[in-house]
Amino acid sequence: MSKLHKMPVVVGMFGVLVLAIILELSVDFGWVMQIIVPRPSDAILSFPVVQEDMDLVGNFFITLGMTAAATLIALLIGLPLGYFLYRREAYGIAYEGWLAALFSTPIVLLYPLFLVLFGRDYHTLVIMGCIPGAVAIAIQTRQGLLGVSQTLLNVGRSFNVSERDMFRKIMLPSATPTIFTGIRLGVMYTLVNIVAIEYLIDFGGLGRIVSQMYDRFDIPETYASILAVILVSSVFYAGFGRVEKWLRPE
Amino acid sequence: MAQAGVMKAAVSGEIPMTSKVSRIRLLTCVGFILLWELIATLGSVGVLYNDVVPHIWHIVIATFNELISASFYRDLGMTFAAHIVGFVSGSIIAIFVGIWLGTNLLARESMLPYLNAIGSTPKIIFLPIIFLMFGVGIESKMAKGALSAFFPVVFTTTLGMVLINPVLIRVGRTFNLDKWQMITKIYMPAMVNPVITGLRLGVAITVIGVLVAELKFADGGLGYRLGVYYEQFQIAPMYAVILLIFALAAAANSGMTRLQDRVNRHMAPTSSKGKKAAASASGGLGFGT
Numbered sequence: 001m002s003k004l005h006k007m008p009v010v011v012g013m014f015g016v017l018v019l020a021i022i023l024e025l026s027v028d029f030g031w032v033m034q035i036i037v038p039r040p041s042d043a044i045l046s047f048p049v050v051q052e053d054m055d056l057v058g059n060f061f062i063t064l065g066m067t068a069a070a071t072l073i074a075l076l077i078g079l080p081l082g083y084f085l086y087r088r089e090a091y092g093i094a095y096e097g098w099l100a101a102l103f104s105t106p107i108v109l110l111y112p113l114f115l116v117l118f119g120r121d122y123h124t125l126v127i128m129g130c131i132p133g134a135v136a137i138a139i140q141t142r143q144g145l146l147g148v149s150q151t152l153l154n155v156g157r158s159f160n161v162s163e164r165d166m167f168r169k170i171m172l173p174s175a176t177p178t179i180f181t182g183i184r185l186g187v188m189y190t191l192v193n194i195v196a197i198e199y200l201i202d203f204g205g206l207g208r209i210v211s212q213m214y215d216r217f218d219i220p221e222t223y224a225s226i227l228a229v230i231l232v233s234s235v236f237y238a239g240f241g242r243v244e245k246w247l248r249p250e
Numbered sequence: 251m252a253q254a255g256v257m258k259a260a261v262s263g264e265i266p267m268t269s270k271v272s273r274i275r276l277l278t279c280v281g282f283i284l285l286w287e288l289i290a291t292l293g294s295v296g297v298l299y300n301d302v303v304p305h306i307w308h309i310v311i312a313t314f315n316e317l318i319s320a321s322f323y324r325d326l327g328m329t330f331a332a333h334i335v336g337f338v339s340g341s342i343i344a345i346f347v348g349i350w351l352g353t354n355l356l357a358r359e360s361m362l363p364y365l366n367a368i369g370s371t372p373k374i375i376f377l378p379i380i381f382l383m384f385g386v387g388i389e390s391k392m393a394k395g396a397l398s399a400f401f402p403v404v405f406t407t408t409l410g411m412v413l414i415n416p417v418l419i420r421v422g423r424t425f426n427l428d429k430w431q432m433i434t435k436i437y438m439p440a441m442v443n444p445v446i447t448g449l450r451l452g453v454a455i456t457v458i459g460v461l462v463a464e465l466k467f468a469d470g471g472l473g474y475r476l477g478v479y480y481e482q483f484q485i486a487p488m489y490a491v492i493l494l495i496f497a498l499a500a501a502a503n504s505g506m507t508r509l510q511d512r513v514n515r516h517m518a519p520t521s522s523k524g525k526k527a528a529a530s531a532s533g534g535l536g537f538g539t
Contacts, residue, residue, distance in 0.1 A: 089267070095274075095278075109495060113488070199372075199375055222378050
């Protein structure tokens with residue numbers, strides 16, 4: 001194995017750097033039109049401009065706040081619903097397919113309907129954001145509880161553990177990794193939905209910035225705001241991935 | 251076995267699970283329709299959500315009108331064309347990139363963090379770049395479809411490559427297969443299932459990607475049609491288009507799921523009794539628990 005194989009992170013960063021330099025030179029030499037793709041350096045230098053014009057950090061917190069609120073509502077709906085679907089087997093079987101179908105439907109397309117019902121408001125974004133989150137959490141909670149090892153349950157029964165302690169001390173810890181997978185998916189889908197609707201209706205946080213920068217035809221600033229959204233999504237993804245790994249050791 | 255369960259339930263006076271499930275589903279549908287009609291009636295008398303929730307028969311009539319309208323089929327054709335071109339081109343690129351990442355450890359470990367970062371980002375925010383490059387015509391919808399299809403397919407293909415049974419690879423090497431033969435004789439057949447899983451996810455995500463792009467800037471397509479009805483406050487046709495979109499998305503998803511089930515049955519190992527092991531692609535959400 002070569003030395004390079006031992007440091008893939010460095011290779012990856014080097015690759016991105018080389019691509020950025022190639023793009024920079026291509027724009028300089030006129031091979032790529034600057035009105036379509038700006039110089040990477042221009043996009044990076046535009047961050048302060050976007051911050052000054054559109055309050056990038058403040059809007060990041062608006063999106064973050066709406067994602068947190070939607071996730072909280074999704075948890076409050078998804079966890080009890082998942083538990084109910086686990087306890088009542090017939091309801092679980094009846095609704096699981098429907099929930100899976102709901103999860104794969106393009107809920108974002110319902111935004112005109114939600115705008116008509118709730119208005120062009122933060123509430124609309126939070127409500128639309130929480131739907132896919134709640135569905136993912138409910139399905140994974142049921143799956144997690146169904147997947148608890150029969151041996152663990154038998155051990156609990158042999159110790160005459162009460163129903164409540166059985167849930168608290170055996171079922172919940174055993175199902176936690178799967179439930180957390182649902183929470184991670186829920187948060188990611190919530191964030192994706194909220195940013196998408198922000199962009200579509202030109203309202204809210206980071207999605208609105210991308211939309212407005214494009215409408216102004218400020219190309220480097222548009223790219224800078226897109227980079228900001230990628231950064232936020234990656235931080236969410238990596239952060240939740242780490243917690244999930246910690247909960248589900250190999 | 252199921253019959254025995256039903257017989258046992260009948261003897262003991264219990265309701266069998268299948269009829270319980272059917273009853274719950276039926277009651278849920280009836281309850282939903284009644285609630286909807288109640289809100290619609292309250293709306294029509296000006297108490298709640300005036301004109302926002304139309305009566306169900308209005309939606310049925312609007313759906314019928316859509317289905318007999320020539321312009322609906324023009325828009326459907328545009329969305330379908332953008333979807334097919336985007337899905338096919340994005341998937342083909344993704345399969346080749348996935349094979350490359352799956353066979354090259356350094357490429358995989360150095361590139362996957364960046365692919366994960368972009369993959370977890372809402373693709374809609376790339377629309378400004380796509381519009382700049384391809385304009386606001388159907389080409390940009392095709393490009394958006396390709397971008398949407400790329401990520402699920404590349405991830406599942408890479409994972410499928412990584413999880414190929416090493417014994418199969420060693421057998422290929424023992425027979426001195428060259429790289430192309432390894433791909434066509436060993437890697438491809440072993441990866442059919444994960445690739446189809448990715449394609450199934452890709453079909454659904456491409457539909458959303460194309461429709462969302464049409465909602466933002468377009469001169470045709472079902473997403474554009476939905477946006478026009480919203481702007482003109484034609485609520486019943488808006489619901490009708492949403493219903494038809496959901497039905498088409500469900501049909502596409504169901505078709506891919508059936509394909510995957512067939513492939514699973516075909517690929518499943520034969521048991522000692524000569525029966526194929528049952529494998530279903532339709533259960534759950536498609537992600538591991």
